[in-house]
Amino acid sequence: MVRATWRGTHQGTFQGVAPSGRKITLTGMVFWRVAKGRIAERWATLDLRDLLQHER
Numbered sequence: 001m002v003r004a005t006w007r008g009t010h011q012g013t014f015q016g017v018a019p020s021g022r023k024i025t026l027t028g029m030v031f032w033r034v035a036k037g038r039i040a041e042r043w044a045t046l047d048l049r050d051l052l053q054h055e056r
Helices: 049-053
Strands: 002-009 023-035 038-047
Touching: 023 049
Parallel strands: none
Antiparallel strands: 002 023, 023 038
């Protein structure tokens, strides 16, 4: 499991949200299930609140 933070500038359309030009921070978690030394499954969550709050 990894908890991650991504930071950047919203410069392009993302999932239907028009670019705002603002700095944003997104957080999320990624989970992997490993079987026989390989990744067998992957799940991820992403908190888009910061991106959506900046939508004009």
